[in-house]
Amino acid sequence: MTPIVSVIMPAFNAQDYIKEAIESILSQTFTNFEFIIIDDCSNDKTSQIIKSFHDSRIIYLKNPSQLGLAKSLNKGLHLAKGIYIARMDADDISDSKRFELQVKKMEEDKQLALLGTWFKMIDHSGKTITICQTPTDYKQIVTSLKTSNQFAHGSVMIRKKCLKKVGFYQTNLLAEDYELWLRISKAYKVANLPKTLYSWRLIPSLEFVQKQYKRKLDVRRSFLKQQSSDKKAEIKRLDDKIKAKITRQDFTKELNILLFDLLVYSSYKHALDLGFKGIKKSKANTKTFFLTFLAAILVVTPRFITKSLLKIKRQLVF
Numbered sequence: 001m002t003p004i005v006s007v008i009m010p011a012f013n014a015q016d017y018i019k020e021a022i023e024s025i026l027s028q029t030f031t032n033f034e035f036i037i038i039d040d041c042s043n044d045k046t047s048q049i050i051k052s053f054h055d056s057r058i059i060y061l062k063n064p065s066q067l068g069l070a071k072s073l074n075k076g077l078h079l080a081k082g083i084y085i086a087r088m089d090a091d092d093i094s095d096s097k098r099f100e101l102q103v104k105k106m107e108e109d110k111q112l113a114l115l116g117t118w119f120k121m122i123d124h125s126g127k128t129i130t131i132c133q134t135p136t137d138y139k140q141i142v143t144s145l146k147t148s149n150q151f152a153h154g155s156v157m158i159r160k161k162c163l164k165k166v167g168f169y170q171t172n173l174l175a176e177d178y179e180l181w182l183r184i185s186k187a188y189k190v191a192n193l194p195k196t197l198y199s200w201r202l203i204p205s206l207e208f209v210q211k212q213y214k215r216k217l218d219v220r221r222s223f224l225k226q227q228s229s230d231k232k233a234e235i236k237r238l239d240d241k242i243k244a245k246i247t248r249q250d251f252t253k254e255l256n257i258l259l260f261d262l263l264v265y266s267s268y269k270h271a272l273d274l275g276f277k278g279i280k281k282s283k284a285n286t287k288t289f290f291l292t293f294l295a296a297i298l299v300v301t302p303r304f305i306t307k308s309l310l311k312i313k314r315q316l317v318f
Helices: 018-026 046-051 069-079 098-108 138-144 160-166 176-187 206-227 232-243 248-264 268-280 286-299 303-309
Strands: 005-011 033-039 058-062 084-087 112-122 128-132 157-159 189-201
Touching (some): 018 033, 033 069, 058 069, 084 098, 098 112, 098 189, 112 176, 138 189, 157 160, 160 176, 176 206, 206 232, 206 268
Parallel strands (some): 033 058, 112 189
C-alpha cells in the first residue's frame, strides 16, 4: 500500500534523544506513513538505536560520507512515495495526533502547500521552556516571513507535488528551511495549525549562540535575494559576514539576546549556566554580567517576586 505521508528524519550523533523521537512518530494515531531515517555518518550509538526498532514503516539509510542536513533531506525527498512530506528532527518530539490533524487540514484545504504547527521549546530533560504560538493566517505569515522564520522546521507537512514544482532544499545555506518557505509561500498558500503538536529541543550553549547569529544573517540574505535586485551591496556584506569568523562584539550581543529570552521564558538555571560560560570564555560585557547576575537572583527568588522583576523593558537591557 502506498503511504499517504513520508516522514523524513536525518540524524547525526543523536543517541541521547533519537529513541524518544522515533517513538513519538511510531505512536501517531495516523498510521499510513513511511518513516525514512537517514544516518549522516554518526559515530555514537545512533545507528544501533535506530536498528533496535522493528517496524516495517521504517526505511533506514546510512550515508557513505557525511552530507549535512540539506543534502540528507533531499536524498530522502527523492525516495519519498507519500502525497505529503512530514519533517521530523532527531532530537525533538511529535504529539501523537500531529499527523492526523495535519493530514485532515491538508485534505480539507487543497490550496494549502505547507502546514506547520504551534510548538513548545523544551530543554535537555524535556521540561517546557516556553510555548511558541506562530501566526496561523497566510497573509500574516507572509508579512512576518520578511523578518524571521515562522515555522518550526521539524513540525511542517508539505504537499509533495508543490515541493517538486518549487524545488527541493538549497544545499549551500545555513537557513535552508527559511529559504524554502519563502519559495513555497510565493507560489502557494501556507499556514500553521493553532495547536501545540511539536516539541523543539533547545539546548543553550555557546555553539548555539554562534550558529543562531549566522542563521539570522542567512535569513536576511535569503529574503533580500528573493525580494530585491537592488540590494547587491547589502547581500555582499552579508555574504562576507557569514563567511568570516564572528566578532567578539557580535557574539556577545547574540549571547545577551539569548540570555534575556531565557529569563523571559523563566528558564533561569539555563540562563545562569550560559552566562557563566560566556564570562569564562571572555565573551561578556556589562550587560552579560547584569543578565547573569539577574539569573542568579531569580534562581533563588520566589516566583511571585520574579514576575515583577521581569517587567524590565527590553530596551533597558539592549
